[in-house]
Amino acid sequence: MSVDWVTILAQVGNFLVxxxxxxxxxxxxILNGIDAREAEIATRMGEAEVARKKAAAAEAAFLEQKQKLLADNSVNAERIREQAEQEKDALLADTRKNLEREKQDWQSHLEAERERFTRELHLASAETLYRLVRRALHDLADEDLxxxxxxxxxxKLKPLVRELTSAAGRSEQAIATTHTPLPENTQEKIRAALERLAPGLSLSFTTDARQxxxxILRIGSVQVAWTVDSYTDELTGLLADRLAAGGSGRVNNHG
Structure with a gap:
């Protein structure tokens, strides 16, 4: 059996694109947004520097006024000095608070953008990987598999038999469908196992080349599948849930 390497390489190329x-x-x-945000922060810092210089100029003006009034009224001069100090401290404190808030907001925004980009890249990569895995399993699958x-x-029938027979109602016929015919001894093993678990329920085998x-086991309107597609679909669901939750670690085996 040969592997369709051309298709696999094409899928890898699609992934790189x-x-x-x-x-x-x-x-x-995102990077353009970062640059624009940095420019905005630089502008705000420039405004803060202007505000600081204004505060320094105001302090100098108040100190000059204090010197002029010192000779006439030392009490008034001290009050003016204290007022100037308070206004300067308040202005500087407000400027520092605004800058710190801008810095925290920017860091939070940047981290959120990075996480979003990483999550979307992981999901896109996982989707491409799912296609490659499914194609490879189909190419490598044979009668032995x-x-x-x-x-x-x-x-896997034992924990499901009660649920299957209950959902199937009064149906006494079960049908097992495979891609290619199973060997007779394998059919007998499955038929005997089902007979032990659900006495009186007969089992017939059929094939479907499109499957x-x-x-795939059908009892009445109930259907349970154990196929290459069902295994890869379950793997897809587990990994998608893991990525969506932001978790990490190994995925449990198919159950």
């Missing part, structure tokens, strides 16, 4: 597009059309606007999946179903490799 996707990363380039994200950098050009998503991250570049499908038989292994079918035999693995035996161990992904694996086994």
């Amino acid at each position: 996707l990363v380039w597009l994200l950098k050009r059309f998503l991250y570049k606007p 499908e038989e292994h999946i079918a035999l693995n179903v035996i161990g 992904a490799p694996g086994l």
Whole structure:
């Protein structure tokens, strides 16, 4: 069996193009926004410097006024000096507070943009990886793999049989569909396992070339799938939930 390397390489190329597009059309606007924000902060700092100079000039004016009034009324001169000090301190404190608030707001905004970009890049990368994994599994799947999946179903029927038989109602017929015919001994093993778990429920086997490799069990209107697509779909869901939650760590095995 040969692997469709051309398709896989094309998918990898698509992934690289996707990363380039994200950098050009998503991250570049973010950087432009950062530059604009930095320019705004620089302007505000310039305004703060002007305010500081005004405060210094006001202090100098008050000190000059104090010197003029000192000879006539030392009490009034001291009051004016204290007022000048208070106004200067209040102006400087307000300027520092505004600058600190602007700095914190900017840092929060920048961190949020970085997290958003990283999350979107991870999701886009994961989506491309899902396609590659599914394509590779379909290309590598053969009758032996499908038989292994079918035999693995035996161990998964026991916790589901009560739910399946209850949901199926009065149906006495179960149908197992595979991509290719299963060996007779494998069919008998699955049929015997189902008979032990649900006596009186007969099982027949059929094939569907359009179905992904694996086994789909139908009892009445109830259907349970153990196929290459169902495994990759579950992996997709688990990883998507992990990325959405911002978590990390290994994903549990298929259950």
